Amino acid sequence: MKPFLRLFSSPREFSIRYRTTCVSKSNPSAFGFLATPCRQTYRSFFASRSKHTMAASIEASKRAAAKVAVQNHYPLNAKWVGIGSGTTIVYVVEAIKELGIDTSLTRFVPTGYQSKQLIKQAGLTAVEFDALPEDVVLDVAFDGADEVDDDLNCIKGGGACLFQEKIVALQAKEFICVADSRKLQNRLLTNWKYIPIEVAPIAANRVIRKLTELGSIKPAIRLNTVAKEGPLKTDQGFFIVDAPFLPLLTPSDVKAGKDGNGTDGVWEVETLANKIKAIPGVLEVGIFCGVTGPEAQSLGSTGGQKPVAAYFGMPDGTVTVRKAAI
Numbered sequence: 001m002k003p004f005l006r007l008f009s010s011p012r013e014f015s016i017r018y019r020t021t022c023v024s025k026s027n028p029s030a031f032g033f034l035a036t037p038c039r040q041t042y043r044s045f046f047a048s049r050s051k052h053t054m055a056a057s058i059e060a061s062k063r064a065a066a067k068v069a070v071q072n073h074y075p076l077n078a079k080w081v082g083i084g085s086g087t088t089i090v091y092v093v094e095a096i097k098e099l100g101i102d103t104s105l106t107r108f109v110p111t112g113y114q115s116k117q118l119i120k121q122a123g124l125t126a127v128e129f130d131a132l133p134e135d136v137v138l139d140v141a142f143d144g145a146d147e148v149d150d151d152l153n154c155i156k157g158g159g160a161c162l163f164q165e166k167i168v169a170l171q172a173k174e175f176i177c178v179a180d181s182r183k184l185q186n187r188l189l190t191n192w193k194y195i196p197i198e199v200a201p202i203a204a205n206r207v208i209r210k211l212t213e214l215g216s217i218k219p220a221i222r223l224n225t226v227a228k229e230g231p232l233k234t235d236q237g238f239f240i241v242d243a244p245f246l247p248l249l250t251p252s253d254v255k256a257g258k259d260g261n262g263t264d265g266v267w268e269v270e271t272l273a274n275k276i277k278a279i280p281g282v283l284e285v286g287i288f289c290g291v292t293g294p295e296a297q298s299l300g301s302t303g304g305q306k307p308v309a310a311y312f313g314m315p316d317g318t319v320t321v322r323k324a325a326i
């Protein structure tokens with residue numbers, strides 16, 4: 001079947017070609033195209049086509065969001081720019097190149113192996129985080145997210161890069177998030193079901209026990225795509241534990257009188273992030289919360305984990321922006 005799918009773009013073209021094949025090869029009857037195997041294959045052709053269409057529309061929405069985010073937040077004389085990890089960040093780098101400005105004096109700070117390759121392949125200059133001069137504050141850091149709530153708290157780490165993503169965001173004046181509409185939710189753990197946590201391998205089982213005590217439902221060590229290869233290792237050589245919890249409350253929910261202290265397993269974002277971070281063996285938790293960069297600077301610190309703005313590509317081709325309260 002595969003060659004036909006590639007050769008013919010419209011269902012009508014496919015239908016004509018496919019009937020001919022059925023009659024001449026597998027079913028010599030003049031009405032062979034009505035035979036069940038044909039109809040099934042025809043159905044699966046449309047199912048796979050609609051999957052392709054949906055995937056293409058999601059990619060288009062990521063690209064649209066990246067373009068607007070870069071246009072609005074990329075400083076023209078940028079010296080230091082953080083580049084996140086994942087599939088959406090690819091479009092951010094593409095949008096930076098499309099600005100057509102001189103980037104020869106700009107240094108791009110990666111958040112992991114994939115991110116560094118992306119920077120290099122785009123012909124940009126990568127400088128690893130540990131090579132940054134001590135006093136450097138990044139002008140901006142762009143990154144994707146797995147989910148973003150009303151208050152701009154994020155879940156990150158679906159691509160296992162959360163530790164470097166967090167230290168880069170914390171070193172930037174502004175952290176800008178770019179995503180597609182699936183990530184836009186009122187509360188975290190709505191569509192995305194677990195919190196990625198980077199953990200020392202030697203402590204992984206103890207961390208899992210503690211997470212269960214906090215109310216996580218079946219936390220588990222993330223395996224490689226080829227499961228027999230065992231646990232996935234991060235750029236730091238650590239494990240990722242994925243911890244499902246009930247949907248998280250926002251700080252506004254707590255202000256409005258909800259508890260958020262883990263009673264009945266329901267947590268407020270920041271309270272849970274702090275509890276998880278305090279478990280011995282946890283390097284970093286994939287909840288990005290607390291203050292934004294500008295808020296951190298007004299408190300005398302460098303940057304914040306929380307984005308100042310998040311851009312979401314929508315299925316209708318528009319881009320929705322969620323901004324932090326000033």
Ligand SMILES: O=C(CO)[C@H](O)[C@H](O)COP(=O)(O)O
Nearest residue numbers: 086087088144157158159161
């Ligand atoms: O946190 C991340 C990697 O650890 C990514 O930013 C997050 O998983 C989003 O990825 P994508 O852009 O592929 O949806």
